[in-house]
Amino acid sequence: MRRDGLRLVERASHAEAALWRRLRYEDDGACREPLFDLYAALARTIARAEFRRRPAYGLEKADFEQLAFEGLLEAIERYDPMHGAPFSAFARPRIRGAIADGAARSSEGAAQFSARRRLEADRLKSLLPAAKAGADPLAELAELASALAIGMMVESARHAANSMDALSAYESLAWRDMQVRVMEEIDRLAGTERSVMQQHYLNDVPFVEIARLLKVSKGRVAQIHRAAVARLRTRLRKE
Amino acid sequence: MPAMCDEATMQQLVEAMQAGQDQLERVSALLEEFPEDARLQFLHGSMLISAGRLIEAHRALSRAVALAPDFAIARFQLGFFQLTSGEAEHALETWGRLDRLADGHYLRKFVDGLRCLIRDDFTGAIEQLQQGAALNEENPPLNRDMQLIIDQCRSLLARERAADQSGEAASETSLILQQFANKNLH
Numbered sequence: 330m331r332r333d334g335l336r337l338v339e340r341a342s343h344a345e346a347a348l349w350r351r352l353r354y355e356d357d358g359a360c361r362e363p364l365f366d367l368y369a370a371l372a373r374t375i376a377r378a379e380f381r382r383r384p385a386y387g388l389e390k391a392d393f394e395q396l397a398f399e400g401l402l403e404a405i406e407r408y409d410p411m412h413g414a415p416f417s418a419f420a421r422p423r424i425r426g427a428i429a430d431g432a433a434r435s436s437e438g439a440a441q442f443s444a445r446r447r448l449e450a451d452r453l454k455s456l457l458p459a460a461k462a463g464a465d466p467l468a469e470l471a472e473l474a475s476a477l478a479i480g481m482m483v484e485s486a487r488h489a490a491n492s493m494d495a496l497s498a499y500e501s502l503a504w505r506d507m508q509v510r511v512m513e514e515i516d517r518l519a520g521t522e523r524s525v526m527q528q529h530y531l532n533d534v535p536f537v538e539i540a541r542l543l544k545v546s547k548g549r550v551a552q553i554h555r556a557a558v559a560r561l562r563t564r565l566r567k568e
Numbered sequence: 569m570p571a572m573c574d575e576a577t578m579q580q581l582v583e584a585m586q587a588g589q590d591q592l593e594r595v596s597a598l599l600e601e602f603p604e605d606a607r608l609q610f611l612h613g614s615m616l617i618s619a620g621r622l623i624e625a626h627r628a629l630s631r632a633v634a635l636a637p638d639f640a641i642a643r644f645q646l647g648f649f650q651l652t653s654g655e656a657e658h659a660l661e662t663w664g665r666l667d668r669l670a671d672g673h674y675l676r677k678f679v680d681g682l683r684c685l686i687r688d689d690f691t692g693a694i695e696q697l698q699q700g701a702a703l704n705e706e707n708p709p710l711n712r713d714m715q716l717i718i719d720q721c722r723s724l725l726a727r728e729r730a731a732d733q734s735g736e737a738a739s740e741t742s743l744i745l746q747q748f749a750n751k752n753l754h
Contacts, residue, residue, distance in 0.1 A: 338652050
Protein backbone atom coordinates (compact mmCIF):
# COMPACT_ATOMS: atom_id res chain seq x y z
CA MET A 330 0.00 0.00 0.00
CA ARG A 331 1.24 3.52 -0.83
CA ARG A 332 1.95 5.64 2.17
CA ASP A 333 0.61 9.16 2.57
CA GLY A 334 3.96 10.54 3.75
CA LEU A 335 5.71 9.49 0.57
CA ARG A 336 2.86 10.81 -1.52
CA LEU A 337 3.30 14.23 0.10
CA VAL A 338 6.83 14.63 -1.21
CA GLU A 339 6.86 12.55 -4.36
CA ARG A 340 6.87 14.53 -7.59
CA ALA A 341 5.45 12.88 -10.68
CA SER A 342 8.13 14.25 -13.00
CA HIS A 343 10.92 13.06 -10.67
CA ALA A 344 9.36 9.62 -10.23
CA GLU A 345 8.94 9.17 -13.99
CA ALA A 346 12.52 10.30 -14.66
CA ALA A 347 13.72 7.73 -12.11
CA LEU A 348 11.82 4.98 -13.95
CA TRP A 349 13.43 5.94 -17.27
CA ARG A 350 16.85 6.18 -15.66
CA ARG A 351 16.55 2.73 -14.16
CA LEU A 352 15.14 1.17 -17.34
CA ARG A 353 17.64 2.73 -19.70
CA TYR A 354 20.86 3.06 -17.70
CA GLU A 355 20.54 0.59 -14.82
CA ASP A 356 19.01 -2.25 -16.86
CA ASP A 357 16.03 -2.53 -14.50
CA GLY A 358 13.40 -4.16 -16.75
CA ALA A 359 10.81 -4.02 -13.96
CA CYS A 360 10.38 -0.30 -14.74
CA ARG A 361 8.87 -1.09 -18.15
CA GLU A 362 5.49 -1.99 -16.66
CA PRO A 363 4.94 1.11 -14.49
CA LEU A 364 5.91 3.21 -17.51
CA PHE A 365 3.40 1.32 -19.64
CA ASP A 366 0.75 1.90 -16.96
CA LEU A 367 1.58 5.61 -16.89
CA TYR A 368 0.90 5.98 -20.59
CA ALA A 369 -1.80 3.34 -21.20
CA ALA A 370 -4.45 6.05 -20.89
CA LEU A 371 -2.69 8.11 -23.57
CA ALA A 372 -2.64 5.08 -25.89
CA ARG A 373 -6.37 4.51 -25.28
CA THR A 374 -7.20 8.16 -25.96
CA ILE A 375 -5.30 8.08 -29.26
CA ALA A 376 -6.96 4.76 -30.17
CA ARG A 377 -10.42 6.25 -29.57
CA ALA A 378 -9.65 9.35 -31.63
CA GLU A 379 -8.20 7.27 -34.48
CA PHE A 380 -11.19 4.93 -34.40
CA ARG A 381 -13.50 7.91 -34.96
CA ARG A 382 -11.25 9.44 -37.59
CA ARG A 383 -10.11 6.67 -39.92
CA PRO A 384 -11.86 3.83 -41.77
CA ALA A 385 -11.86 0.79 -39.50
CA TYR A 386 -11.58 -1.89 -42.25
CA GLY A 387 -13.62 -4.25 -40.14
CA LEU A 388 -11.56 -3.64 -36.99
CA GLU A 389 -13.26 -2.96 -33.66
CA LYS A 390 -12.44 -0.28 -31.12
CA ALA A 391 -10.63 -2.91 -29.02
CA ASP A 392 -8.40 -3.75 -32.02
CA PHE A 393 -7.41 -0.10 -32.25
CA GLU A 394 -6.55 -0.12 -28.54
CA GLN A 395 -4.33 -3.13 -28.91
CA LEU A 396 -2.55 -1.62 -31.88
CA ALA A 397 -2.06 1.49 -29.76
CA PHE A 398 -0.54 -0.64 -26.98
CA GLU A 399 1.85 -2.18 -29.53
CA GLY A 400 2.89 1.32 -30.56
CA LEU A 401 3.30 2.36 -26.93
CA LEU A 402 5.55 -0.61 -26.16
CA GLU A 403 7.61 0.11 -29.23
CA ALA A 404 7.96 3.74 -28.16
CA ILE A 405 9.04 2.71 -24.63
CA GLU A 406 11.76 0.54 -26.16
CA ARG A 407 13.03 3.31 -28.43
CA TYR A 408 12.72 6.42 -26.27
CA ASP A 409 15.90 8.19 -25.28
CA PRO A 410 15.06 10.11 -22.07
CA MET A 411 18.19 12.26 -22.42
CA HIS A 412 17.06 13.53 -25.81
CA GLY A 413 14.90 16.26 -24.33
CA ALA A 414 11.46 15.70 -25.87
CA PRO A 415 8.89 14.48 -23.35
CA PHE A 416 7.82 10.89 -23.81
CA SER A 417 4.22 11.73 -24.74
CA ALA A 418 5.43 13.86 -27.69
CA PHE A 419 7.74 11.05 -28.76
CA ALA A 420 5.11 8.32 -28.36
CA ARG A 421 2.09 10.00 -30.00
CA PRO A 422 3.19 9.68 -33.66
CA ARG A 423 4.45 6.15 -33.00
CA ILE A 424 1.15 5.06 -31.51
CA ARG A 425 -0.72 6.60 -34.44
CA GLY A 426 1.73 4.90 -36.81
CA ALA A 427 1.13 1.51 -35.18
CA ILE A 428 -2.62 1.99 -35.59
CA ALA A 429 -2.24 3.07 -39.22
CA ASP A 430 -0.01 0.04 -39.97
CA GLY A 431 -2.42 -2.32 -38.23
CA ALA A 432 -5.42 -0.90 -40.05
CA ALA A 433 -3.58 -1.24 -43.35
CA ARG A 434 -2.71 -4.88 -42.60
CA SER A 435 -6.32 -5.50 -41.74
CA SER A 436 -7.54 -3.94 -45.00
CA GLU A 437 -5.31 -6.42 -46.81
CA GLY A 438 -7.26 -9.15 -45.11
CA ALA A 439 -4.40 -10.35 -42.93
CA ALA A 440 -6.18 -9.94 -39.63
CA GLN A 441 -8.29 -12.99 -39.07
CA PHE A 442 -9.45 -12.45 -35.56
CA SER A 443 -10.78 -9.48 -33.72
CA ALA A 444 -8.81 -8.34 -30.69
CA ARG A 445 -11.51 -9.60 -28.35
CA ARG A 446 -11.41 -13.05 -29.93
CA ARG A 447 -7.62 -13.09 -29.78
CA LEU A 448 -7.73 -12.31 -26.04
CA GLU A 449 -10.25 -15.06 -25.48
CA ALA A 450 -8.28 -17.49 -27.63
CA ASP A 451 -5.07 -16.73 -25.65
CA ARG A 452 -6.91 -17.35 -22.43
CA LEU A 453 -8.63 -20.55 -23.50
CA LYS A 454 -5.45 -22.03 -24.95
CA SER A 455 -3.60 -21.32 -21.72
CA LEU A 456 -6.29 -22.97 -19.58
CA LEU A 457 -7.08 -26.02 -21.72
CA PRO A 458 -6.13 -29.18 -19.81
CA ALA A 459 -3.32 -31.27 -21.27
CA ALA A 460 -4.65 -34.53 -22.75
CA LYS A 461 -4.29 -37.23 -20.12
CA ALA A 462 -5.21 -40.88 -20.53
CA GLY A 463 -8.07 -41.90 -18.27
CA ALA A 464 -8.98 -38.31 -17.31
CA ASP A 465 -12.64 -37.60 -16.65
CA PRO A 466 -13.69 -35.26 -19.50
CA LEU A 467 -16.66 -33.92 -17.55
CA ALA A 468 -14.50 -33.05 -14.52
CA GLU A 469 -11.99 -31.36 -16.80
CA LEU A 470 -14.75 -29.38 -18.45
CA ALA A 471 -15.99 -28.23 -15.03
CA GLU A 472 -12.45 -27.18 -14.07
CA LEU A 473 -12.09 -25.25 -17.32
CA ALA A 474 -15.47 -23.57 -16.88
CA SER A 475 -14.61 -22.38 -13.37
CA ALA A 476 -11.23 -21.10 -14.53
CA LEU A 477 -12.89 -19.15 -17.36
CA ALA A 478 -15.52 -17.85 -14.95
CA ILE A 479 -12.82 -16.23 -12.80
CA GLY A 480 -11.69 -14.32 -15.88
CA MET A 481 -15.24 -13.24 -16.66
CA MET A 482 -15.70 -12.06 -13.12
CA VAL A 483 -12.59 -9.89 -13.21
CA GLU A 484 -13.54 -8.44 -16.58
CA SER A 485 -17.06 -7.67 -15.47
CA ALA A 486 -15.73 -5.92 -12.35
CA ARG A 487 -14.62 -3.18 -14.74
CA HIS A 488 -18.17 -2.75 -15.95
CA ALA A 489 -19.84 -3.52 -12.63
CA ALA A 490 -22.86 -1.30 -13.14
CA ASN A 491 -23.82 -2.91 -16.47
CA SER A 492 -23.17 -6.44 -15.28
CA MET A 493 -25.68 -6.05 -12.47
CA ASP A 494 -28.55 -4.90 -14.66
CA ALA A 495 -29.91 -8.37 -15.24
CA LEU A 496 -29.36 -9.64 -11.69
CA SER A 497 -31.61 -9.53 -8.66
CA ALA A 498 -30.54 -7.40 -5.71
CA TYR A 499 -29.31 -10.43 -3.76
CA GLU A 500 -27.54 -11.98 -6.74
CA SER A 501 -25.92 -8.63 -7.51
CA LEU A 502 -24.62 -8.39 -3.96
CA ALA A 503 -23.25 -11.93 -4.00
CA TRP A 504 -21.67 -11.38 -7.42
CA ARG A 505 -20.19 -8.07 -6.30
CA ASP A 506 -18.77 -9.64 -3.12
CA MET A 507 -17.16 -12.36 -5.19
CA GLN A 508 -15.72 -9.78 -7.60
CA VAL A 509 -14.21 -7.83 -4.72
CA ARG A 510 -12.66 -11.02 -3.37
CA VAL A 511 -11.25 -11.96 -6.77
CA MET A 512 -9.76 -8.47 -7.19
CA GLU A 513 -8.25 -8.62 -3.70
CA GLU A 514 -6.78 -12.04 -4.44
CA ILE A 515 -5.26 -10.71 -7.66
CA ASP A 516 -3.62 -7.93 -5.65
CA ARG A 517 -2.19 -10.57 -3.33
CA LEU A 518 -0.60 -12.57 -6.16
CA ALA A 519 3.19 -12.48 -6.46
CA GLY A 520 4.93 -10.19 -9.00
CA THR A 521 4.63 -11.71 -12.47
CA GLU A 522 1.35 -13.53 -11.80
CA ARG A 523 -0.21 -10.27 -10.62
CA SER A 524 1.21 -8.39 -13.62
CA VAL A 525 -0.16 -10.92 -16.12
CA MET A 526 -3.64 -10.96 -14.56
CA GLN A 527 -3.86 -7.17 -14.24
CA GLN A 528 -2.56 -6.39 -17.70
CA HIS A 529 -4.63 -9.08 -19.43
CA TYR A 530 -7.96 -8.70 -17.66
CA LEU A 531 -7.93 -5.10 -16.52
CA ASN A 532 -6.07 -3.50 -19.42
CA ASP A 533 -7.03 -6.00 -22.18
CA VAL A 534 -3.39 -6.48 -23.10
CA PRO A 535 -2.95 -9.69 -25.17
CA PHE A 536 -0.39 -12.32 -24.10
CA VAL A 537 1.97 -11.40 -26.90
CA GLU A 538 2.24 -7.80 -25.66
CA ILE A 539 2.54 -8.89 -22.02
CA ALA A 540 5.40 -11.13 -23.14
CA ARG A 541 7.17 -8.09 -24.60
CA LEU A 542 6.43 -6.06 -21.49
CA LEU A 543 7.85 -8.66 -19.11
CA LYS A 544 10.60 -9.82 -21.49
CA VAL A 545 9.49 -13.46 -21.45
CA SER A 546 8.06 -15.74 -24.16
CA LYS A 547 4.36 -15.81 -25.00
CA GLY A 548 4.31 -19.47 -23.90
CA ARG A 549 5.68 -18.44 -20.52
CA VAL A 550 2.92 -15.82 -20.15
CA ALA A 551 0.35 -18.56 -20.86
CA GLN A 552 1.95 -20.73 -18.15
CA ILE A 553 1.97 -17.85 -15.65
CA HIS A 554 -1.67 -17.11 -16.48
CA ARG A 555 -2.66 -20.73 -15.95
CA ALA A 556 -0.81 -20.89 -12.63
CA ALA A 557 -2.35 -17.59 -11.46
CA VAL A 558 -5.89 -18.73 -12.28
CA ALA A 559 -5.27 -22.04 -10.47
CA ARG A 560 -3.96 -20.17 -7.43
CA LEU A 561 -6.97 -17.85 -7.42
CA ARG A 562 -9.34 -20.81 -7.56
CA THR A 563 -7.60 -22.54 -4.65
CA ARG A 564 -7.63 -19.39 -2.53
CA LEU A 565 -11.25 -18.60 -3.30
CA ARG A 566 -12.25 -22.16 -2.39
CA LYS A 567 -10.47 -21.93 0.96
CA GLU A 568 -12.38 -18.89 2.13
CA MET B 569 45.18 15.47 -5.63
CA PRO B 570 42.68 16.30 -8.40
CA ALA B 571 42.53 19.85 -9.74
CA MET B 572 39.83 21.92 -7.99
CA CYS B 573 38.07 25.10 -8.97
CA ASP B 574 39.37 28.12 -7.00
CA GLU B 575 37.38 29.59 -4.11
CA ALA B 576 36.84 32.99 -5.75
CA THR B 577 35.19 31.39 -8.82
CA MET B 578 33.04 29.21 -6.61
CA GLN B 579 31.95 32.25 -4.63
CA GLN B 580 31.06 34.14 -7.82
CA LEU B 581 29.05 31.18 -9.06
CA VAL B 582 27.05 30.89 -5.86
CA GLU B 583 26.36 34.64 -5.79
CA ALA B 584 25.24 34.64 -9.43
CA MET B 585 22.95 31.69 -8.77
CA GLN B 586 21.47 33.41 -5.74
CA ALA B 587 20.84 36.47 -7.92
CA GLY B 588 18.82 34.24 -10.23
CA GLN B 589 21.32 34.18 -13.11
CA ASP B 590 21.55 31.04 -15.22
CA GLN B 591 24.99 29.57 -14.67
CA LEU B 592 24.43 26.14 -16.19
CA GLU B 593 26.71 26.65 -19.19
CA ARG B 594 29.43 28.17 -17.05
CA VAL B 595 29.35 25.29 -14.57
CA SER B 596 29.35 22.75 -17.40
CA ALA B 597 32.44 24.45 -18.84
CA LEU B 598 34.15 24.47 -15.44
CA LEU B 599 33.37 20.77 -15.05
CA GLU B 600 35.26 20.06 -18.27
CA GLU B 601 38.27 21.49 -16.52
CA PHE B 602 37.59 20.18 -12.99
CA PRO B 603 35.51 16.99 -13.37
CA GLU B 604 36.43 15.78 -9.90
CA ASP B 605 35.36 18.87 -8.02
CA ALA B 606 32.45 17.65 -5.89
CA ARG B 607 31.23 21.22 -5.26
CA LEU B 608 30.88 21.85 -9.01
CA GLN B 609 29.12 18.52 -9.47
CA PHE B 610 26.71 19.46 -6.68
CA LEU B 611 25.97 22.91 -8.14
CA HIS B 612 25.55 21.31 -11.57
CA GLY B 613 23.09 18.77 -10.12
CA SER B 614 21.04 21.50 -8.41
CA MET B 615 20.87 23.53 -11.64
CA LEU B 616 19.91 20.49 -13.69
CA ILE B 617 17.00 19.81 -11.33
CA SER B 618 15.76 23.37 -11.90
CA ALA B 619 16.18 22.87 -15.66
CA GLY B 620 14.10 19.66 -15.52
CA ARG B 621 17.06 17.56 -16.70
CA LEU B 622 16.43 15.04 -13.97
CA ILE B 623 18.43 12.02 -15.11
CA GLU B 624 21.55 14.15 -15.52
CA ALA B 625 20.81 15.79 -12.17
CA HIS B 626 20.79 12.41 -10.45
CA ARG B 627 24.08 11.55 -12.10
CA ALA B 628 25.72 14.83 -11.02
CA LEU B 629 24.51 14.64 -7.41
CA SER B 630 25.57 10.98 -7.15
CA ARG B 631 28.97 11.92 -8.56
CA ALA B 632 29.34 14.72 -5.99
CA VAL B 633 28.62 12.29 -3.14
CA ALA B 634 30.93 9.64 -4.59
CA LEU B 635 33.75 12.19 -4.87
CA ALA B 636 33.21 13.62 -1.38
CA PRO B 637 31.32 11.16 0.86
CA ASP B 638 31.29 13.64 3.77
CA PHE B 639 29.89 16.52 1.69
CA ALA B 640 26.80 16.67 3.91
CA ILE B 641 24.55 19.06 1.97
CA ALA B 642 25.18 17.16 -1.30
CA ARG B 643 24.34 13.89 0.44
CA PHE B 644 21.19 15.40 1.94
CA GLN B 645 20.06 16.80 -1.41
CA LEU B 646 20.74 13.55 -3.27
CA GLY B 647 18.62 11.68 -0.69
CA PHE B 648 15.89 14.32 -0.92
CA PHE B 649 15.91 14.06 -4.71
CA GLN B 650 15.61 10.27 -4.41
CA LEU B 651 12.72 10.70 -1.99
CA THR B 652 10.86 13.00 -4.37
CA SER B 653 11.56 10.45 -7.13
CA GLY B 654 9.73 7.68 -5.25
CA GLU B 655 12.98 5.99 -4.25
CA ALA B 656 12.62 6.12 -0.47
CA GLU B 657 14.83 3.08 0.16
CA HIS B 658 17.69 4.69 -1.76
CA ALA B 659 17.13 7.95 0.09
CA LEU B 660 17.43 6.19 3.47
CA GLU B 661 20.62 4.52 2.30
CA THR B 662 22.09 7.81 1.07
CA TRP B 663 21.26 9.60 4.31
CA GLY B 664 22.75 6.86 6.53
CA ARG B 665 26.14 8.52 6.72
CA LEU B 666 24.59 11.81 7.89
CA ASP B 667 23.99 10.12 11.27
CA ARG B 668 27.67 10.82 11.89
CA LEU B 669 26.90 14.55 12.09
CA ALA B 670 26.54 16.13 15.56
CA ASP B 671 23.17 15.68 17.27
CA GLY B 672 22.27 19.34 16.94
CA HIS B 673 23.12 19.61 13.24
CA TYR B 674 20.18 20.90 11.22
CA LEU B 675 20.63 18.29 8.47
CA ARG B 676 20.32 15.48 11.02
CA LYS B 677 17.04 16.97 12.21
CA PHE B 678 15.80 17.31 8.65
CA VAL B 679 16.76 13.71 7.88
CA ASP B 680 15.05 12.49 11.09
CA GLY B 681 11.95 14.47 10.12
CA LEU B 682 11.88 12.95 6.64
CA ARG B 683 12.39 9.48 8.12
CA CYS B 684 9.29 10.14 10.28
CA LEU B 685 7.44 11.23 7.13
CA ILE B 686 8.36 7.98 5.36
CA ARG B 687 6.83 6.09 8.32
CA ASP B 688 3.69 8.29 8.13
CA ASP B 689 4.56 9.73 11.56
CA PHE B 690 3.42 13.26 10.68
CA THR B 691 3.61 14.67 14.19
CA GLY B 692 7.22 13.48 14.52
CA ALA B 693 8.01 14.86 11.08
CA ILE B 694 6.69 18.32 11.96
CA GLU B 695 8.62 18.36 15.24
CA GLN B 696 11.97 17.30 13.73
CA LEU B 697 11.68 19.51 10.65
CA GLN B 698 10.83 22.53 12.82
CA GLN B 699 13.85 21.86 15.04
CA GLY B 700 16.02 21.58 11.92
CA ALA B 701 14.70 24.85 10.53
CA ALA B 702 15.42 26.61 13.84
CA LEU B 703 19.01 25.32 13.82
CA ASN B 704 19.65 26.06 10.14
CA GLU B 705 21.48 29.32 9.64
CA GLU B 706 23.61 28.18 6.75
CA ASN B 707 20.99 27.37 4.11
CA PRO B 708 17.78 29.47 4.33
CA PRO B 709 16.29 28.25 0.99
CA LEU B 710 16.24 24.72 2.42
CA ASN B 711 14.03 25.97 5.26
CA ARG B 712 11.44 27.04 2.68
CA ASP B 713 11.33 23.51 1.21
CA MET B 714 11.00 21.97 4.67
CA GLN B 715 8.32 24.51 5.64
CA LEU B 716 6.25 23.36 2.64
CA ILE B 717 6.44 19.80 3.95
CA ILE B 718 5.52 20.94 7.47
CA ASP B 719 2.47 22.76 6.07
CA GLN B 720 1.39 19.71 4.07
CA CYS B 721 1.78 17.46 7.15
CA ARG B 722 -0.35 19.88 9.17
CA SER B 723 -3.16 19.97 6.63
CA LEU B 724 -3.06 16.18 6.33
CA LEU B 725 -3.33 15.82 10.12
CA ALA B 726 -6.20 18.33 10.15
CA ARG B 727 -8.02 16.34 7.43
CA GLU B 728 -7.49 13.11 9.39
CA ARG B 729 -8.87 14.70 12.55
CA ALA B 730 -11.91 16.01 10.65
CA ALA B 731 -12.48 12.56 9.11
CA ASP B 732 -12.24 10.91 12.57
CA GLN B 733 -14.77 13.31 13.97
CA SER B 734 -17.24 12.78 11.13
CA GLY B 735 -16.68 9.00 11.51
CA GLU B 736 -17.59 9.24 15.19
CA ALA B 737 -20.65 11.31 14.34
CA ALA B 738 -21.69 8.76 11.72
CA SER B 739 -21.33 5.84 14.12
CA GLU B 740 -23.36 7.70 16.75
CA THR B 741 -26.07 8.26 14.16
CA SER B 742 -26.08 4.62 13.15
CA LEU B 743 -26.28 3.61 16.83
CA ILE B 744 -29.38 5.77 17.29
CA LEU B 745 -30.92 4.38 14.09
CA GLN B 746 -30.15 0.85 15.25
CA GLN B 747 -31.90 1.47 18.59
CA PHE B 748 -34.84 2.99 16.76
CA ALA B 749 -35.06 -0.07 14.49
CA ASN B 750 -34.85 -2.46 17.46
CA LYS B 751 -37.59 -0.58 19.25
CA ASN B 752 -39.88 -0.85 16.25
CA LEU B 753 -39.35 -4.58 16.04
CA HIS B 754 -40.62 -5.23 19.54
